[in-house]
Amino acid sequence: MSGVELQPESTQSEEKEEPKTAATTISSTEETKTENPNVALDNLAKTPIQLILQPTPQTPAKTPETPRIQKINNLKKSASFDSKNQPEDSKTPKQRDQLIEVPSDEVGRVENNIDNLPFYHGFMGRTECESMLSNHGDFLIRMTEVGRRVAYVISVRWHYQNSHVLVKRTKTKKLYWTKKYAFKSICELIAYHKLNQIPFYDNMTLICGLARHEWQLNNEQVTLNKKLGEGQFGEVHKGKLKPNVIKFYGVCTMKEPIMIVMEFCDGSSLEDVLLSKESKVSSEDKILYLFHAACGIDYLHGKHVIHRDIAARNCLLNSKKVLKISDFGLSVKGVAIKERKGGCLPVKYMAPETLKKGFYSTASDIYSYGALVYEVYTDGKTPFESCGLRGNELRKAIIGKSVILTIDVECPEFVKAIFEQSRLYDTEQRISSKRIIEIFKEEAGMHELDATGLFGRIGSFFSRVRRQKEAEPSVPILT
Known part of the structure; x- marks a missing residue:
């Protein structure tokens, strides 16, 4: 992603950097906080957000290794330096930060289908999302488009402000991360941070997941049958x-x-x-x-x-x-x-x-x-x-x-x-x-054994034939 400009989501806001300390490894994320939507909109409406990775201090103290967690050294992050837009005194060679991979058995037994997480809401705009976030610690996971790519976002209400943290993915091992811990799936990332109350970004933790509404159905619940027509915004089907x-x-x-x-x-x-x-x-x-x-x-x-x-x-x-x-x-x-x-x-x-x-x-x-x-x-x-x-x-x-x-x-x-x-x-x-x-x-082949499928249709056909024979015994049935 070096030198790539990503357009902000529909409601633009200021990008907040994680505070620098000598005792921990500095991480970057595409988190954006909504402090004052109107001011943020005026400040950023004309310019895209430029992703810049803060340089690691020259002599950082070693980050203590979390017990029972395997450390990954020199694992590239998905964001990197853009030297063109850095001040002259900060133009240093590209540096690699460290991520800590958490093995699946350290997370525990986790449902790895994100669609089954009750607080995953699929595609959702920021405005609709923020209308749901009301109490300190409320969070949900949603999908959005950033530039030309689809990304997962953790939206959270923290100290009366709404923050939106993009979940990033490493290029090599395909691990998901937001701060310093990397996981094989987003479900494991959420479960680990929520169970252990470890900040997933800055000092924010996941407290109360907001469940989907009753009207938010899973795609697997709907079977599309006959196409009835189409309009400017999509097709209309009869379904079940x-x-x-x-x-x-x-x-x-x-x-x-x-x-x-x-x-x-x-x-x-x-x-x-x-x-x-x-x-x-x-x-x-x-x-x-x-x-x-x-x-x-x-x-x-x-x-x-x-x-x-x-x-x-x-x-x-x-x-x-x-x-x-x-x-x-x-x-x-x-x-x-x-x-x-x-x-x-x-x-x-x-x-x-x-x-x-x-x-x-x-x-x-x-x-x-x-x-x-x-x-x-x-x-x-x-x-x-x-x-x-x-x-x-x-x-x-x-x-x-x-x-x-x-x-x-x-x-x-x-x-x-x-x-x-x-x-x-x-x-x-x-x-x-x-x-x-x-x-x-x-x-x-249960798609054939469904009551409205092949066996059901065959059964209905013979039932109609049987009823017709009983009603009109003298009339021959043509086959």
Whole structure:
């Protein structure tokens, strides 16, 4: 980026440099602070912001190495000197500063898909962003265009001022950084600075992430179908919204009766369908239902919500054979939560770490998903019902591995593999919801098994043919 001028974002502001000290390595960033938007606009409207890297002091003291963190020497930063615009006395050869790379295992288990971070807002202008930042420590991550490139920005409210820090990327190892610590992903950068309350720039720390609005949907939730037309600003499509989760509208708590208001499903629960004696669930529908359940779980986990009670009784079907998960549990900021005391616990569906220590996580939901797979392929049987153990005895047996759930009926091999990987004792080794979805797509072509896809259309066709035969038995059907 040497000698490259980057145009400021839509609302220009003064660039603030990090204070120089002899005890630390000086870093540069494209951070801009909004002190007085009108004054800043007048001062910078006619000239672009020139990125200049401050020279490192000639005899700096060594920066103490953070424990358990690997130091990277002589790693180039993405910004460098522009000697043409430096004063005569500061024209020195290009110098290299030091970054400290933090290995992934030092950060911990982190969701590395930035789209799943609740405080990532995608493309967002500075004006809209600053309208959300109200309290000291509020922050969000957004995407913007700087010059001709797309960049990630950490926007934060700090001491009654709004600051916007561009996340930079090294050219060699493709590491993300803002001050002196470099990471393999932006998610790791955010998680490390937030967990350890280390300033990510200047003296600013990440305190309160501002979640997306309910109307800010993920692209994966929308399927585009027929194109209806186009205008000056884009195309218009007919599409489908598919989170596979029962929509929660709100609660009535002003007076008795206390009510929870949710979306209505015009079908039965999956448990009732599996136990029905009138008709048996087909193998295609079993795969379809488990795929929909995995999509619903993945959506919840992407919203940092742990369901805590995945079971056939909590899966509802509509008239189009679309399965949606209901009765979901608790929104969390961390990886796991402590179980509240009281209430009847579904021991037969719970993970061993939950039964042992009372902790729930996304991994414990996956363990329960394995119990759901068991229910589907045994036509509604309850897990562990044949072992003869109940309550605390069953709890101890599951923790001690003296009883293990197995599927002894005919089942596709890839479904058995999903079941076995979801029931692993070690939480770190269990399969993820995203991987389950990928396997269903790879092995069963789930784009064809959707209710509105190939099988659904074929089924609808034969249903119409059957109804026509019953209504007009004397009229031949042409094929």
